[in-house]
Amino acid sequence: MEENLSISIANELRKDILRGRLRPGDAIKERDFAFKMGVSRTPMREAIRLLGNEGLIELRPSRSPIVANQSKQMVADQIRLLVVLENLSAELACKNATEDDLGRIAGIAETMAAQFDSTDAIDMFEIDMSFHLAVVKASHNASLVETYRTYLQRLWRARFLAASLDPNRKRLIREHRAIVDALLKRDPEAVKNAIQNHLGNLFRDVSNALDREAEERKTLTSVGENK
Amino acid sequence: MEENLSISIANELRKDILRGRLRPGDAIKERDFAFKMGVSRTPMREAIRLLGNEGLIELRPSRSPIVANQSKQMVADQIRLLVVLENLSAELACKNATEDDLGRIAGIAETMAAQFDSTDAIDMFEIDMSFHLAVVKASHNASLVETYRTYLQRLWRARFLAASLDPNRKRLIREHRAIVDALLKRDPEAVKNAIQNHLGNLFRDVSNALDREAEERKTLTSVGENK
DNA sequence: CAACACATTTTGGTATACCAAATTCATTTA
DNA sequence: TAAATGAATTTGGTATACCAAAATGTGTTG
Structure with a gap:
């Protein structure tokens, strides 16, 4: 698959989650993470949603998404x-x-x-x-x-x-x-x-x-x- | 889950696909569909991606997404x-x-x-x-x-x-x-x-x-x- | 000290503009 | 008539701005 910005951001976040650099419960603040990676909110938002669909990130209404913390x-x-x-x-x-x-x-x-x-x-x-x-x-x-x-x-x-x-x-x-x-x-x-x-x-x-x-x-x- | 515009668009597209109003191979032109539904490209794009993750729509580089046509x-x-x-x-x-x-x-x-x-x-x-x-x-x-x-x-x-x-x-x-x-x-x-x-x-x-x-x-x- | 009210901040969501790349179409030439 | 070339169109992707709602913080009052 051709890799665009959102996919490469998703890959990086996924690796951070699987490798433990981002731990369950950690917040993924869309604006902060976008700024740190030097990208705009749009591809960051798309990457977060992708990982949400994969079950690695938990989206919450009106709050920052967090790394999924499974029961x-x-x-x-x-x-x-x-x-x-x-x-x-x-x-x-x-x-x-x-x-x-x-x-x-x-x-x-x-x-x-x-x-x-x-x-x-x-x-x-x-x-x-x-x-x-x-x-x-x-x-x-x-x-x-x-x-x-x-x-x-x-x-x-x-x-x-x-x-x-x-x-x-x-x-x-x-x-x-x-x-x-x-x-x-x-x-x-x-x-x-x-x-x-x-x-x-x-x-x-x-x-x-x-x-x-x-x-x-x-x-x-x-x-x-x-x- | 709280329903925003992209989720309700996704639900409508999903229903159209499952009910046969959109058929395998049909193009989902992002700008056209957004205009017809009276929304902007952003929620339409997000809805299309959601259905892409669900396997109902097939995204193609530089071409309109199509309703998935499974072998x-x-x-x-x-x-x-x-x-x-x-x-x-x-x-x-x-x-x-x-x-x-x-x-x-x-x-x-x-x-x-x-x-x-x-x-x-x-x-x-x-x-x-x-x-x-x-x-x-x-x-x-x-x-x-x-x-x-x-x-x-x-x-x-x-x-x-x-x-x-x-x-x-x-x-x-x-x-x-x-x-x-x-x-x-x-x-x-x-x-x-x-x-x-x-x-x-x-x-x-x-x-x-x-x-x-x-x-x-x-x-x-x-x-x-x-x- | 606790509760309430108001202000501020954070946040998700959406609209719109712009750009570059790919595709399609039309015209010209051999 | 077919192929090549250039122009136009379509498209995905991204940046940015703005808005409304929710959460948080602070100050005041009882």
Whole structure:
């Protein structure tokens, strides 16, 4: 897609949100952000609306938009859907994946295994997410890819917090390899089982991470000034 | 959600698209449509972008946007996903539906049975779609509802064409009743079977309808002027 | 000290103007 | 008659101004 100013602004804001430089609850003041980026309100407004549609920003009447701050119920709902989308992609990828697709997926898994200790946590998490997205792309169902991407982004931060809480590298690499092996065999049941094994406790892990973060925020608030 | 000018314009355009007053391939000329509706380009532009995000309008560089004209592959992809979403909603609705939810779903099915012959095809199709959406809402998973709604709208026209081609009222009412009965029993497998039975041939039916329409368009084009 | 009223600030929304790029159309030439 | 060239039109995108509504802050009064 051809990139205009609003799309490049949206890309930059999205990256800031996913990478944690903009945190849940932070205000995105249209005029301020436009001025800082040296653009007018129009493309900034359009970018904010785009991210609003993607669920990353929450628009509020008569108040500045904020980085979306999702309830545990919303996170649970999205994870429930994400798992179903990954299962569907497993089934379809077994049928439709090209040899290039499978090669790419296996390559990403190898890259993670090889570089885990020498890559910072944020970059490694991005590779992890690109692995999952590559599996979905191997389904060759464009709607599935589009919808999956939406929830991948919405859940990004929560999953990153969960991954940071329990960075079990051996388990991660083993479970990704199980998914790759099952895909290479083009065995849908085996892929689904491997995915279930990999994501089965995702909500619990994410929930724990969000609880932990809420505790930390409460501690900071009680010693700091009340805003 | 509070309705501003762009949202009400988007709602009007969406209704025109779903109801067939704007057809696939029709241009949505920003300046012309804004003038006709007595508004400026800004809310019209925002409304067009909103429908672009929803997949109902296709934006093109340096050309007027057009009503999305989906390939059969895209339709097949979307149907594949829609069925999975309906299956998930069946499972969750069995667990989470309130008695009000079930009453509402049964009520819509009864309304269809009672009013089928006295309601025009477009209105009856809308009731049919509201039945399916009510089942999904009964899942109480907000992300599922949002995603399902997206594909319900994208597939609206193709499904309406298919329904018009083979308006089998008895079958439709019977199959909806089977879904309701299975929901009342809160039997996920029975609901999934009923949905599979109901939607199992959706792609074939839709594909036939799109083929038929393409034939008709070709016939019209060969006797009319080439644009 | 709390509540109320008024002023100020912030904000979303919309209108309009302008620009550059792409497309289309018309004319000319070979 | 077809191709090329130049002019005109259409179009998306962006900047800026303005307005009304909502939120916030401040001062006064009871």
